[in-house]
Amino acid sequence: MSSIEQIRQAARRLKGHARKTPLLSSPFLDEIAGRRLLVKAECLQHTGSFKFRGGWSAVSALSAEQLRKGVIAFSSGNHAQGVAAAAKAHDAPAVIVMPSDAPKLKIENTGALGAEVVLYDRAAGEDRDAIGKELAEARGLTLIKPYDEPQVIAGQGTTGLEIAEQARAEGIDKAEVLVCCGGGGLTSGIALALEAEAPGLRVRPVEPQGFDDVKRSLEAREICHNASASGSICDAILTLAPGELTFPILSRLCGPGLAVTEEEALHAMALAFTRLKIVLEPGGAVALAAALFHADQIEGEAVIAVATGGNVDAALFGNALCRYA
């Protein structure tokens, strides 16, 4: 079971390693949002997304023997880089199993961070889990799951401890906290942290339209699935369904989910460029998009949006600027 005590322990392990990311704002964005809007810029975290926190938390919780043997993760993107960077810093071997059609830059980055990248051909029907299981057993590797893993949830939850402290410093004790949501590791971690440290702040998950499994699951009070986990530019937060560990936390603590269009995500990326000087990827911009363009579905005089990542190709970013900046 994930708990605030686990999050506080993770925060102690992350201290001096993860960045405390700033809470940014602009009067121009406040005007669009119709209320005070604060943006937690996790794109400025090491490896360009909050995933570094969970990766570090999980790796740093391993025994010396586990570290010596190494870790394994499945990921086409941000989780891969987070785990690779954390493993490297702990001198632990890391194997990352990635689809061969993942963006070339993400494959290169993961390798450059010291991980051994094992590619599989998803079009040819190669079984990722079988490949990973064989490797893990042969070498005694520890699997680091992307969200349904207590130490990963605890690491992501450290974002919530910072939000609680930073909101207090801004004089905010009541607000909705919008979080870009995939499997729910970050969202559930932040919700647990805020429950303990800033109970006036309520988390609301935000997803891309058509991939709103968490929103529908919260409404149905049971885990609902998406038809697919691909086919959106918001690739970083596409999952089939909330996790077995994360959903009960989301269900207990979160307000209703929100869903935004891809166009709204691109527009939010352009506004983050112009007004905050940060780089967001589409999946990392959906919470900001909800704050800006779905203001009527949000309550209160202030809103906090977590900008979760910035690992975006130049072409896609340039496209967002062309159309909306």
Add this chain to the structure above:
Amino acid sequence: MSSIEQIRQAARRLKGHARKTPLLSSPFLDEIAGRRLLVKAECLQHTGSFKFRGGWSAVSALSAEQLRKGVIAFSSGNHAQGVAAAAKAHDAPAVIVMPSDAPKLKIENTGALGAEVVLYDRAAGEDRDAIGKELAEARGLTLIKPYDEPQVIAGQGTTGLEIAEQARAEGIDKAEVLVCCGGGGLTSGIALALEAEAPGLRVRPVEPQGFDDVKRSLEAREICHNASASGSICDAILTLAPGELTFPILSRLCGPGLAVTEEEALHAMALAFTRLKIVLEPGGAVALAAALFHADQIEGEAVIAVATGGNVDAALFGNALCRYA
């Protein structure tokens, strides 16, 4: 005379108003630079550049009577926005005299920050100083100069106090600190702060090639001029010559100047996008460009580059990405 005590007083006035900007890094940039590279991201400051610090410092040092009458500044860009935002927060009227051919967005932003924008036609030979003087006398406005003003230098110097503290936290007590340099307000302020707080950190000014008045002035030990203060994409840091107040400080405390090409500045912008997830304007990227591409002219195992601003048009930014990202 500017002093560390003035900077410390400015820091007290800025507390809770200016952002403490993060010191960012990436192993990929370390590799290019050939040493540890830390980037002070002042593009994340309010109004998108360090100029907010100097504006706030100067405005907050005025008497109640001066604030009631208001302030005036000449600027086509970042200083305008910094002074406008600071004046608005102090309920002081602000008049900003801008060339009518300044970027439309910068004119709009300055107006949207509550300032009265007075345009003059520099092509038609209208005299900016005469227009400003007449307005200032008629209304009793206080002029806030962009760099040759002790309270502005003190405000910019608060960046140096943060660098001293953040470098210490990173275990760095000896390094060169590269600063994008126009009239020298930021550079001299940081140099004064580091002299007192981190004497192992030495400031070096960085300018665009062809506009390296500070570099040449330091070599000649007297103020040298550029032929022109326009004609580079690094518009934010183009000045004819270092200031009367700033040059003696630069001369006493700084190492040799560095100069980079426009192409190197664009390349640095693209790398800041890919590796740090921040938006830089060309003039705000020259220090990072020097750290990355002029490593042979830099000493030591670590270097700190101050990224001074991010107020760049989408088209120019897209161009940098197209070519270098």
